[in-house]
Amino acid sequence: xxxxxxxxxxxxxxxxxxxxxxxxxxxxxxxxxxxxxxxxxxxxxxxxxxxxxxxxxxxxxxxxxxxxxxxxxxxxxxxxxxxxxxxxxxxxxxxxxxxxxxxxxxxxxxxxxxxxxxxxxxxxxxxxxxxxxxxxxxxxxxxxxxxxxxxxxxxxxxxxxxxxxxxxxxxxxxxxxxxxxxxxxxxxxxxxxxxxxxxxxxxxxxxxxxxxxxxxxxxxxxxxxxxxxxxxxxxxxxxxxxxxxxxxxxxxxxxxxxxxxxxxxxxxxxxxxxxxxxxxxxxxxxxxxxxxxxxxxxxxxxxxxxxxxxxxxxxxxx
Numbered sequence: 001x002x003x004x005x006x007x008x009x010x011x012x013x014x015x016x017x018x019x020x021x022x023x024x025x026x027x028x029x030x031x032x033x034x035x036x037x038x039x040x041x042x043x044x045x046x047x048x049x050x051x052x053x054x055x056x057x058x059x060x061x062x063x064x065x066x067x068x069x070x071x072x073x074x075x076x077x078x079x080x081x082x083x084x085x086x087x088x089x090x091x092x093x094x095x096x097x098x099x100x101x102x103x104x105x106x107x108x109x110x111x112x113x114x115x116x117x118x119x120x121x122x123x124x125x126x127x128x129x130x131x132x133x134x135x136x137x138x139x140x141x142x143x144x145x146x147x148x149x150x151x152x153x154x155x156x157x158x159x160x161x162x163x164x165x166x167x168x169x170x171x172x173x174x175x176x177x178x179x180x181x182x183x184x185x186x187x188x189x190x191x192x193x194x195x196x197x198x199x200x201x202x203x204x205x206x207x208x209x210x211x212x213x214x215x216x217x218x219x220x221x222x223x224x225x226x227x228x229x230x231x232x233x234x235x236x237x238x239x240x241x242x243x244x245x246x247x248x249x250x251x252x253x254x255x256x257x258x259x260x261x262x263x264x265x266x267x268x269x270x271x272x273x274x275x276x277x278x279x280x281x282x283x284x285x286x287x288x289x290x291x292x293x294x295x296x297x298x299x300x301x302x303x304x305x306x307x308x309x310x311x312x313x314x315x316x317x318x
Contacts, residue, residue, distance in 0.1 A: 005108040007042030008299040009242055012286050014046045016240040016306045017099035027052055031098040034232065035059040036085030036225060038066050039107040041073065047101075048075055058092065060085045062131035062216070065109065086224035089231045095314055098237050100229040104222065105244040106130070106212070108298065114183070118212060120204035123184030128212045138211050139181040147171045157219070157247065158210030165193045166207055183208075209245065222248060226255045230279070233309040238283065240306045249303050256282055256307040280307045 007013070015021045017033060031051055035044045038061040047057055058079045061067055070080035081091055085102060110116050114124030117138060126139040142150070151167035154160045169189055173180055180186060187204040194203035213219060229239050239256075243249040259280035283306040288299040 005040040005042060006296050006298075007039070007046075007103070008296065008302045009286060009288055009292070009304050010042060010046055012304055013043055013101055013103065013240055013242060014050060016283070016286070016304065017101040017238055018047065018050060019099065019238055020050075030054040032056045032058070032092075032096055034085075034088055034092065034097055034100045034229070036088060036100060036102040036229070037061060037104065038070050038080060039063075039103065040066065040069055040109060043101055043103060044070075044073070044078065048073075048078060051077070053077065058088075060088060063107075063110070064132055066107070084221050084225070086221040086228055088225065089228035092232045094231050095234045095237075095312060097229075097232040097234060100233060100237070100239050102222075102225060102229070102239075102241045104218070104242060104248050117183050118208070120183055120187035120190075120202055120208045123182055126181055126183050126186060128208075128215045130216045136215065138215050141211075141215060142170060142180055142186075143174065153214045154207050154210045156210070157213040158206035158208075159246070160194075160206040160210065162194045163210075166190055169193050213247070219247060219251065222251055223255075226252070230259070230309065231313070235309055235312050237309045238306060239280075239309070240304060242302055242304045244301050244303075249305075252305050256280065256305055259307065259309075277311055279311050279313065280309050282306075283308050 018031070020027065027050060029052070032055065033047055033051065035047065035057060038044055038059040044057060044059050051057065056077050056079070058081065059070060060081050060083055061070065062082070062084050064082070067080060067082045083091070106118055110118050110130070112119070114122040117125050117127030126137065126142070128138040129135055147167045150170055151164045154166055155163035160166065169192070170180065173189060180189065186207070190204040190207045197203045233239060241252045243252050260278050260282050262276045262278050286304040288302050293300045
């Protein structure tokens with residue numbers, strides 16, 4: 001079965017990372033762009049349509065299915081790397097990049113394909129790995145993790161107030177020798193413990209989010225990827241990040257705000273020219289239109305944040 005993905009904030013993200021809109025004179029400029037989350041290539045294909053023949057687009061993704069899709073692009077300006085975007089600084093020269101785009105979260109094909117194990121709505125093997133070639137699956141982790149660790153993960157990454165009760169139920173089920181290797185089994189178990197939930201939200205939503213984030217080390221990758229993006233960007237380069245839940249957005253917001261401010265002791269006798277300059281400046285914050293949310297409900301929680309690097313870090317001692 002073929003699963004499709006509709007990119008969120010497509011036009012806004014491409015314009016933000018390139019610094020110009022379609023049919024603009026700036027298309028004549030040579031650019032190096034990074035798409036840190038290729039997915040099914042919606043953003044990458046749109047970027048390739050708007051950069052000139054001298055430009056380059058380098059994409060990253062952990063998912064082998066995404067890599068297979070990327071190999072269908074025969075454009076000589078395009079390169080795909082089967083790694084997390086957190087490793088981009090290992091592959092790209094420092095301060096050589098004009099724009100970095102990160103579209104966080106999971107793609108529709110990952111959710112819609114039951115064999116991937118991401119969805120609590122469709123029964124399948126409990127995998128949840130974005131990169132199926134390495135690492136521990138959700139089922140493997142739940143089979144050995146201690147109750148305290150399970151509770152911490154569900155609370156910290158899912159912001160689930162019933163985390164302890166869910167963890168106890170998982171361990172009890174395990175000790176009774178009953179299977180917990182399929183998504184349907186986990187979803188039913190969580191539903192039996194979580195008695196109240198926000199209107200319209202499945203009881204398993206937060207637990208599945210938490211386990212997915214933990215298994216794929218998404219927040220650690222995000223923190224590393226933001227730092228790597230800053231290293232790769234040249235002064236004037238743009239970083240555009242689309243997040244889908246508060247944990248991601250908080251990290252992105254604090255990172256960008258931290259770079260856009262400089263702390264100077266009060267009363268320090270400095271002229272305006274002597275004042276230290278921030279590393280970056282905030283460009284904007286964009287949310288999907290009502291029309292986009294209506295057409296694609298998965299866009300409803302998306303936030304696009306954009307910053308511009310304004311100062312070189314080369315030669316700076318950490």
